[in-house]
Amino acid sequence: MTRTAVIAGQGALAPAVIAALEDPLVYALEGFAPDLPATPFRLERLVPFLDELIGQGVQKVVFAGAIRRPRLEPEAFDPRTAQLVPRILTAMQSGDDAALREVLDVFEEHGLEICGIEEIIPDLLPPAGVLTGTPSDLDRRDSAQAANILSGLGPFDIGQGVVVAQGLCLAIETLPGTGAMLEFAAAHAGLRPNPNGARGVFYKAPKPSQDRRVDLPTLGPDSVSQAASAGLAGIAWQAGGVILLDRKEAIRRADEAGLFLWAREDSDI
Structure with missing residues (x-):
């Protein structure tokens, strides 16, 4: 057998x-x-x-x-x-x-x-589209900048997540993990040039040369809660390249916190 x-x-x-x-x-x-x-x-x-x-x-x-x-x-x-x-x-x-x-x-x-x-379980990797909320034009620009940053960091094998606000990189995921990155971003939110401007986006994607059969980046309800605690506007990720666990609960928490969840195509702006 x-x-x-x-x-x-x-x-x-x-x-x-x-x-x-x-x-x-x-x-x-x-x-x-x-x-x-x-x-x-x-x-x-x-x-x-x-x-x-x-x-x-x-x-x-x-x-x-x-x-x-x-x-x-x-x-x-x-x-x-x-x-x-x-x-x-x-x-x-x-x-x-x-x-x-x-x-x-x-x-x-x-x-x-x-x-x-x-x-x-193919359903764990959402295809392109906004699952909930509405990313603004500024959020979309921050997401595009975040995707560019992660792509550039790929050869250095550093991490799979980044936080960008108002075009500036607030934090990069390293060995301590996503939670530590989002705590760091929350502690340094005051560095955003415009306190009343775009709050920032948490973005995840596989490394460009990564073997996608293993170690795909993963998001879930706790990721949403952590992003909300960091004061961010939402979470974006590479469509088809990131695992989303317990989608229903993740969307519920995002709606409760007023965050968007967006599976983003690489070509999106």
Whole structure:
């Protein structure tokens, strides 16, 4: 029997993916276990883990949820996985995206197919359009500027989110994550040139060279609440490239706070 394995990370995405699949096997990288039953594995024993997947009849693998680069323990490597270390360390020098692609290559070399979220639950990636609210012309300009900033930052493998107000970049998402970025933007809202002008936009998009089968940016109701607390006008994101969890609740919170939610085409202004 063909089976699908879910590599579950933290957050609400993994439970949604697991619920959409029929009898998946659920695993989690040790140290990043989600709040659900999952069999742990270590990156230092990646090849034996892949052997286990194949032995269980797994042919497809889905990565769902947040993880960070683990600290590797050299003494924990088994001989076969140790042979992969030069490849992975070389990729790590180019950033997390390159390291992740190298790991995916290893999965595929063992005959495992990597499935993206859009293959499992396509409705989680909204197509182009305004879901609620009305972005003003100034909001649209700020969104276009934010998209340009993220595109320019792509080669540096920094983050997937940015806050722009009145054409100025207030904050960029880095390792601490979206919540920290929005808190920073709220603390520096006074830097906007016109206190009565455009309040600003939180924008998300995948990195230009990102493998879209894994690590797509994710938004949800908490993102809306955080953007509202930061005093922003709304949230925009690249249409078809960002996961929106619990859409109904996200829209409800946006309506309550007076924010717009907009899946934006790259060509939009």
